[in-house]
Amino acid sequence: MVTIKEIAERCGVSITTVSRVLNNKGDSISEKTKERIFRVVDELNYVPNAVARSMVTKRTNNIALIVPDISNPFFADIAKGAERTCVNRGFHLFLCNSDMDKEVEKEYIRVLRKRLVDGMIITTQNTEEYDVIFEEMLEDNYPFVFIERYSDKLADVPGVFAGNMDGAYNITKHLIELGHKDIAFITGPLVTSNARYRLEGYQRALKDHDLPVNPKLIRNGNYKVAGGYRETKTLLEQNIQFSALFASNDLMAFGAYQAVKEYGLEIPEQLSIVGFDNIDMPGVIEPQVTTMDIPAYEMAVKAVTILLDLIEGRTPKESKVYYPLKLVNKGSTAPKKEVQDFA
Amino acid sequence: MVTIKEIAERCGVSITTVSRVLNNKGDSISEKTKERIFRVVDELNYVPNAVARSMVTKRTNNIALIVPDISNPFFADIAKGAERTCVNRGFHLFLCNSDMDKEVEKEYIRVLRKRLVDGMIITTQNTEEYDVIFEEMLEDNYPFVFIERYSDKLADVPGVFAGNMDGAYNITKHLIELGHKDIAFITGPLVTSNARYRLEGYQRALKDHDLPVNPKLIRNGNYKVAGGYRETKTLLEQNIQFSALFASNDLMAFGAYQAVKEYGLEIPEQLSIVGFDNIDMPGVIEPQVTTMDIPAYEMAVKAVTILLDLIEGRTPKESKVYYPLKLVNKGSTAPKKEVQDFA
DNA sequence: CCCCCTACGTAAAACGTTTTACTAAAGTAT
DNA sequence: ATACTTTAGTAAAACGTTTTACGTAGGGGG
Structure with a gap:
């Protein structure tokens, strides 16, 4: 496995320089050096070790999506929107299917919260029973966003909601x-x-x-x-x-x-x-x-956008978004007849 | 964020000892010490930093699932089975939705392969166009398993298949x-x-x-x-x-x-x-x-089982599994009538 | 009394990055 | 010529674990 050290050696520069070039930081690197580094990187097909990077940056660039049931087309759409938005922004998405089980969901939150993921999208629908956990997360300033989860007590949690x-x-x-x-x-x-x-x-x-x-x-x-x-x-x-x-x-x-x-x-x-x-x-x-x-897909895109804003330290433009719903007439309704002919 | 060092200090032992106790390694630790450590761990609600651990173990305990379209109920079932099996075995699952796009899929494989995940389940259906990548992965001994992806050239890749x-x-x-x-x-x-x-x-x-x-x-x-x-x-x-x-x-x-x-x-x-x-x-x-x-769910369970065997260095019991299919008669067929009365 | 073994533990290296603090050389204004 | 700035780079610390190689005390056998 080729490391940054190897790149540095081959280029005759220090590790720091390579890191800087790759991360586009510190502008005082000559074009010549940059080019040389990029060439060697390409040659050796080098990709930085994400784990090592996370170690020092304290960021994993992963987020988690907790859904009650991925087989439900509504949540499949959510997943699709969330995943695409993540990848577009250099993140990856953990799928967590709680199977409508509260304990499973709790365990997910407990484990994931620590450091596996930088934030979470939580869609599971449930009672307010364990708002406690969320309050804790709020206090810790841990980023998370709700999709279609309402709670009076947690007015501060960002989220997207359907009307x-x-x-x-x-x-x-x-x-x-x-x-x-x-x-x-x-x-x-x-x-x-x-x-x-x-x-x-x-x-x-x-x-x-x-x-x-x-x-x-x-x-x-x-x-x-x-x-x-x-x-x-x-x-x-x-x-x-x-x-x-x-x-x-x-x-x-x-x-x-x-x-x-x-x-x-x-x-x-x-x-x-x-x-x-x-x-x-x-x-x-x-x-x-x-x-x-x-608009499930759209809502998921929005939720991830808000979450990434939070993670990357920006203030989201909107942090509570309500989506008005549109009636889709597919023909299963008709005017009431004067005389109802059944029963 | 509480670290292993803090636990060690509070217990008056070294970091090594704490690590050993937590990972159940090295049997020469007194019961008394073990107990003390566990108590403090509980008290401080300590969870080891997965990233740091990965750094040294070279394992992330993550795998990726690549599907063409999570909205397709078949793949939703696959995802469900895969995810559950992962979590049961201490792994987490990245969802990768390729949207039937070959370039997207390639990019996933390229990035994920490096070090983000310990292995992959690949279900996307496609031509044999880039078997090259898979051959490379085979050579590298990188663990991956197919679901419903056939290739004559890649006879050595483990997989589960429907009849x-x-x-x-x-x-x-x-x-x-x-x-x-x-x-x-x-x-x-x-x-x-x-x-x-x-x-x-x-x-x-x-x-x-x-x-x-x-x-x-x-x-x-x-x-x-x-x-x-x-x-x-x-x-x-x-x-x-x-x-x-x-x-x-x-x-x-x-x-x-x-x-x-x-x-x-x-x-x-x-x-x-x-x-x-x-x-x-x-x-x-x-x-x-x-x-x-x-049996999508079942097939996914099997695929993950094989993959985890590979990752953890065991030889899978079976590495190519064919699932015979069952006819489900739901009444949309009938005997042919003597005289066909249309057309 | 000496030696060795076992139980219990420790210090330090290693993993691969990013980042901080620093240096050396060259250019530039006075 | 001097002092300051810019350019181009470096060495080393830090991140939080696991693991390797070692140390010490006490007990038992000879």
């Missing part, structure tokens, strides 16, 4: 404007903040339009296909009137879709369905599910 | 046994080996059953939804008889599905469709697509 409440409000409004009055809602796991925000958006929209919030039309889901299926089935069998269904995320909407089809109703003629997330599913169902688009 | 040819053979046979004789086929990008193997499996099955291989029924696809859609449409409009369609991967099968539906044919009554990969799509379409299951 969940407004999004849910608007998509509900979309249904209301189509004439729907009885709109069922399937929540996400309410321990996560964005699930709560989406619920709140839904409720506010109803209230603002003088519609009652009927608790019987609200079911607790889990952001998974099976949960959407199950809760929808329950709703259908409950024999309560509703002409539209809002599932808190697309995966549950897909489950709902299947339940509705099995029940024998036409979408959207007999029942309108909307989801949330706009996950990129191949276009195999007709109609596809109308949903709110969350 | 593409047999899988394609068997799923074609499945169609033949249902009475289908005119079976259309959409290939993957033929620069990738597994696309070629799948094509070959299809052709062999036809020949073994004395059926002609009709070149007009074979279309070149690209493993993407849009490609499947486009090629299927072309096939349908060509006005050539076929009663079954085999798409080389599920994504293309989804595209095909949509094209067929739009054309007004019933699946599977009028046309049988099969895919490949068994990617985990929420169950929203009826019927879903019959496919071959590739």
Whole structure:
């Protein structure tokens, strides 16, 4: 393995000089020397030892991304955006898949924090149970950025956020404007903040339009296909009137879709369905599910940008960024018919 | 930041002793001393500096995973399996998303190889164009393992592989046994080996059953939804008889599905469709697509296991592992009707 | 009483960089 | 000619570990 020392010897200069040239520091090196060094570096195909460099600079140029489940297309997009941004800026990205396990996540943070990585992007959705750790990190001035993780206590943590409440409000409004009055809602796991925000958006929209919030039309889901299926089935069998269904995320909407089809109703003629997330599913169902688009890739790019600013000692231009969401109409909603012909 | 030196001072012993105790080396340390050291370590919440350690051990305990597209559920599963296995064994995983770009992949290999990671898992599918790099790595004894990357020249590289040819053979046979004789086929990008193997499996099955291989029924696809859609449409409009369609991967099968539906044919009554990969799509379409299951997660676990063996100087139990594939019947195929009622 | 062995431990080198503090020579202004 | 500045470079410390080679005290066998 060729080292800087070897380069120096071959060039007849000191290690320092080589280091300076390679790092573009200290401008008092003659062009001739520079050129000679670069030539030898190329010849020997020398690449500086990142570990040794980290040792003295105290920087690894690595960051970590903690996600609950990389198989979820939303987080895959996050990972993609984060990784690309890192590499573009000379960083590398550790992937940490917590599998929704809090202990795993805690352990990641504990180990990584020390010195393996210069900072972290944390997306896992969870309760506020261990804000303690984050407070500690804040005190230590350890750089980290949230993606879609809300905490009242941690107002100082930089982060990027989706406009969940407004999004849910608007998509509900979309249904209301189509004439729907009885709109069922399937929540996400309410321990996560964005699930709560989406619920709140839904409720506010109803209230603002003088519609009652009927608790019987609200079911607790889990952001998974099976949960959407199950809760929808329950709703259908409950024999309560509703002409539209809002599932808190697309995966549950897909489950709902299947339940509705099995029940024998036409979408959207007999029942309108909307989801949330706009996950990129191949276009195999007709109609596809109308949903709110969350710009995951873009959000990840932003999060990494903020993080690298923090790491490199710059003040980020913005440290809390909210992303408004866009409704993507894919045809799974229709005006309410005067006479509802089921149930 | 607390260092080993501080621990040593507090315990009144030398740095060496602390290091030995922590690494469980050199057995001549009294229990009393050990205990004292562990207590102080706990108290100060000391975690050894991984960078300094790497400096001397020449090991980073990091490996890299290079994938073409983390958004593809197949590779997301690979990533998940790889990451979990790493962490279980005290390693961390760099995610490298090449975005199907050869130059990006090359650059990854170049940079990572030096010293950032102890080894690599390489899954990107591509031509044999730069086997040179791999030959170099082999010579250097640099540890790396392939997942689903075939190369005749690189027979010595350890790897895990899916039984593409047999899988394609068997799923074609499945169609033949249902009475289908005119079976259309959409290939993957033929620069990738597994696309070629799948094509070959299809052709062999036809020949073994004395059926002609009709070149007009074979279309070149690209493993993407849009490609499947486009090629299927072309096939349908060509006005050539076929009663079954085999798409080389599920994504293309989804595209095909949509094209067929739009054309007004019933699946599977009028046309049988099969895919490949068994990617985990929420169950929203009826019927879903019959496919071959590739145990991605399991394959990744195996690949990492082999890699860590190599890194840690053990001889892997197996260094080339083939995974036979299982047909997953999801109802998108049916017996051929006597009279085909379309076209 | 001497020698050797074992248990317990230490000092110092090494890993490959970056960075700090310094020097020597040449040019430049007075 | 003198003093100062710029240019071009160097030697050595530092980063936090692991590891190698060594040291010492006490006990047991001869």
